[in-house]
Amino acid sequence: MEPTDFDALIVGHGPAGCSAALYLCRAGMRVAVIGKDRGALGRAELIGNYYGLPQPVRGSDLVSIGRQQCKELGARMLKDEVLALEWREDGVYEATLAESGAVSAKAALLATGKTRRAPNIEGIREFEGKGVSYCAVCDAFLYRGREVAVLGGGAYAKHEMEELLPLAKKITLLTHGAEPEFDPPGEVAVQTAKLLRLHGGELLTGAELEGGLTQPLQGLFVALGAASAGDLARKLGLPLKDGAVEVNAAQETTLPGLFAAGDCTGSFAQVAFAVAEGARAGMGMIQFLRN
Numbered sequence: 001m002e003p004t005d006f007d008a009l010i011v012g013h014g015p016a017g018c019s020a021a022l023y024l025c026r027a028g029m030r031v032a033v034i035g036k037d038r039g040a041l042g043r044a045e046l047i048g049n050y051y052g053l054p055q056p057v058r059g060s061d062l063v064s065i066g067r068q069q070c071k072e073l074g075a076r077m078l079k080d081e082v083l084a085l086e087w088r089e090d091g092v093y094e095a096t097l098a099e100s101g102a103v104s105a106k107a108a109l110l111a112t113g114k115t116r117r118a119p120n121i122e123g124i125r126e127f128e129g130k131g132v133s134y135c136a137v138c139d140a141f142l143y144r145g146r147e148v149a150v151l152g153g154g155a156y157a158k159h160e161m162e163e164l165l166p167l168a169k170k171i172t173l174l175t176h177g178a179e180p181e182f183d184p185p186g187e188v189a190v191q192t193a194k195l196l197r198l199h200g201g202e203l204l205t206g207a208e209l210e211g212g213l214t215q216p217l218q219g220l221f222v223a224l225g226a227a228s229a230g231d232l233a234r235k236l237g238l239p240l241k242d243g244a245v246e247v248n249a250a251q252e253t254t255l256p257g258l259f260a261a262g263d264c265t266g267s268f269a270q271v272a273f274a275v276a277e278g279a280r281a282g283m284g285m286i287q288f289l290r291n
Ligand SMILES: Cc1cc2nc3c(=O)[nH]c(=O)nc-3n(C[C@H](O)[C@H](O)[C@H](O)COP(=O)(O)OP(=O)(O)OC[C@H]3O[C@@H](n4cnc5c(N)ncnc54)[C@H](O)[C@@H]3O)c2cc1C
Pocket: 011, 012, 013, 014, 015, 016, 017, 034, 035, 036, 037, 038, 039, 040, 041, 042, 043, 044, 045, 046, 047, 048, 049, 050, 080, 081, 082, 083, 111, 112, 113, 114, 226, 227, 228, 229, 261, 262, 263, 264, 268, 269, 270, 271, 272, 274
């Protein structure tokens, strides 16, 4: 059986995550790197402003090179989606993955790329904290016996729905124009029409959907796409600044052994910056693990 317990776990196999992994592996640490896709770098057609490239390189090729480099050094590369990251009582970080169970480590790095902004739906920002939530683990209890919806249709939305199931009176999965990627249990209603706007007074009371449909609603849990670093950090009780994970000059968050690097910290969105922050985080994690 493959090991699930590591010295360091890294969420994201872009330039920030892989750069940290290189330092950790070369220091003899057992490292797991988890990534779900090719991230921002995979979408960059050509990178021509990074040191050491005689010709511009396709972003997607640079992702493959970085991943291969980590693999050669002994990192365990997992293609999977992280749904949640928990800091256990024994001081160990445990990541829940969509497909391969759980992975744990004494130190962890958030390197998930740019933190997702709230979707551009009328009323979402206005009702944040008054019905709109980004964290079922944190807020499900506040909505016990209430009518709620989860906005999203992927593995992360399923994870949020499961947190709400034991507490909410009624749950609707609002997939916002897409088909759900999983079969929700019978008690969960599915609505695929696009969400147009939220309404209410002091608190959220309902939503308007495409096609003139309305949905009574006291809580809306936003879970479109995958969990971003901001979502994972929020669940750990960490402060965010403009949606980015707050770190000090050593890439440390306020939790012992938890670091963040790259676009998710709100730094200048360039490969060189992500690589530098990843290297700094990797070195900090080595120091943390050795102490
Ligand atoms: C179109 C475009 C063009 C660009 N051009 C340039 C350029 O010319 N020069 C330059 O220097 N920079 C460029 N950039 C910016 C550069 O790509 C980013 O700054 C850099 O990739 C950031 O690295 P990162 O590791 O922080 O994040 P990313 O490269 O975005 O990597 C994030 C990683 O996190 C993973 N991830 C996210 N959420 C989860 C989850 N829940 N579970 C598991 N894995 C997760 C992703 O799969 C990915 O592996 C460009 C970006 C874009 C989009």
